[in-house]
Amino acid sequence: MSTEASPLMIDQNAELADWCKQWLQLPYVAVDTEFVRTETYFPIPGLIQIGDGERAFMIDPLAITDWSPLVELLESPSVVKVLHACSEDLEVFQHLCGALPAPLFDTQLAAAFLGMDFSMGYSRLVSDLLGIELAKEETRSDWLQRPLSARQLQYAADDTIHLAAIYRILAPRIEAAGLTDWLLEDTAEMVANARTLVEPAQAYRRIKQAWRLKPAELAVLQVLCEWRERQARQRDQARNRLLRESTLCPLVQRQPDSLQQLARFEDMHPRTVRQDGQTIIELIQQARAIPPAQWPEPVPEPLPADANRLLKTLRKVGQRHAERLGMASEIVLRKKVLEALVRTGYPCGPYSLPAELTGWRRELMGEELLALANQFSSRGQPA
Incomplete structure (x- = not known):
């Protein structure tokens, strides 16, 4: 060198x-x-x-x-x-x-x-x-x-x-x-x-507390997040500069109908009210009129604490392979893959391999994970 x-x-x-x-x-x-x-x-x-x-x-x-x-x-x-x-x-x-x-x-x-x-x-x-x-x-x-x-x-x-x-x-x-x-x-x-930018209509799924919202509120969140995503790209402005994420869930729960009400929200930047406040209020009103048949898919709730036993059991499969291969266990079996697998059948099964488990990982331990998950659900305990 x-x-x-x-x-x-x-x-x-x-x-x-x-x-x-x-x-x-x-x-x-x-x-x-x-x-x-x-x-x-x-x-x-x-x-x-x-x-x-x-x-x-x-x-x-x-x-x-x-x-x-x-x-x-x-x-x-x-x-x-x-x-x-x-x-x-x-x-x-x-x-x-x-x-x-x-x-x-x-x-x-x-x-x-x-x-x-x-x-x-x-x-x-x-x-x-x-x-x-x-x-x-x-x-x-x-x-x-x-x-x-x-x-x-x-x-x-x-x-x-x-x-x-x-x-x-x-x-x-x-x-x-x-x-x-x-x-x-x-x-x-x-x-x-x-290569893939988030689809604006799916941007609402990235909001951390979205799973807490009622279906009608989720429809408002989807509309606001889609507008925020499109405008952020068009103006080349950070999403939070347009409309802070911390205000989104309170906004769709309380649904203000005036600039004065909008300005009272904690974390609502005065610039947002001044530049886009009227648009935000109109978007909320439009979203309220969306019929239930067109409401977006719900955002999955976090897995309950009861699922931890199954997650722990499955995690051991990844740890065992990681130890044998000399790799970091987090890279062998990622948390999001584990959770996706558990979601396919929790709590009673049957389970299926999720789309998130791909390539060499699926080949290495897919069948093993699947068998263990289904065995766990039938017995209610680790195999």
């Missing part, structure tokens, strides 16, 4: 095209992004970093206008793209150039596959594998300022240099453990999910 060469700033289309041609010849590139997302719906990219294993390159998204060479690199099947905990990076690329990195090697996921830890932070991974303590002062920098400071550039460059070094350590370990296909299957699923 060499960090002697200073990072190269790329701010010309032709220059980016030339470098992308060279990167297309490599087996892998390390990729990172710096972005700002305080009041916008979409992340605003401030810097794209590429590391070739020896040197770091800084691509200036405020100057580049032709992203087609980078799209070719991101989508090239012969070049592995190495990122860490990359869900937000994927959003950056999707919005910036409509392309996503594939094949993708996520070093956080790889660490979990190797049993190092689940959801391991980048700084700790660098410390554990490379013995380097990272400075933290630039993590909340203004990446849209120009010129970027020398410290910012060095911080961004170090990220991709270290990321490449981590990949050279983790990739052979993953291969030796026979886990490469499983890891790439998981990251391909991450990429597929990143």
Whole structure:
């Protein structure tokens, strides 16, 4: 690993095209992004970093206008793209150039596959594998300022240099453990999910307390959430800047019919009342008129405490496989998959495998989980 060469700033289309041609010849590139997302719906990219294993390159998204060479690199099947905990990076690329990195090697996921830890932070991974303590002062920098400071550039460059070094350590370990296909299957699923924006009509299902609402109130929530989602995208404003989530459930329960009533809600920003208050009141009135046959699907309640015995029994299956494979148990059998399985038949069964249990996990332990769940329900106790 060499960090002697200073990072190269790329701010010309032709220059980016030339470098992308060279990167297309490599087996892998390390990729990172710096972005700002305080009041916008979409992340605003401030810097794209590429590391070739020896040197770091800084691509200036405020100057580049032709992203087609980078799209070719991101989508090239012969070049592995190495990122860490990359869900937000994927959003950056999707919005910036409509392309996503594939094949993708996520070093956080790889660490979990190797049993190092689940959801391991980048700084700790660098410390554990490379013995380097990272400075933290630039993590909340203004990446849209120009010129970027020398410290910012060095911080961004170090990220991709270290990321490449981590990949050279983790990739052979993953291969030796026979886990490469499983890891790439998981990251391909991450990429597929990143392509899909939430359907505005289904946005109400993401509201944490929605399950507490009555069916008629849920109809109002659906209308407000659909409007909020569409407007957030159209205006490129954060959802909570338009209408805070904490006010949504109280709003649909009390259903104000004047701006004065709306303004009295706790957490209701005066800006929301001023800019969109009348619209919100009209939307509530429209939603009240929706006939019961058109009310949305209810949001499932949290599983009752009684389900914990079954969840615990099923969780042991994942733990057993994780121990045998040397993987983090949380990655082998995810909580949301467990809960989805229990929901298919709780409390008395019969159970079925949920759509959330896919790929290698379904093949590895699907039948075992299903048999155990059905045995549990028939006996009322662990098998």
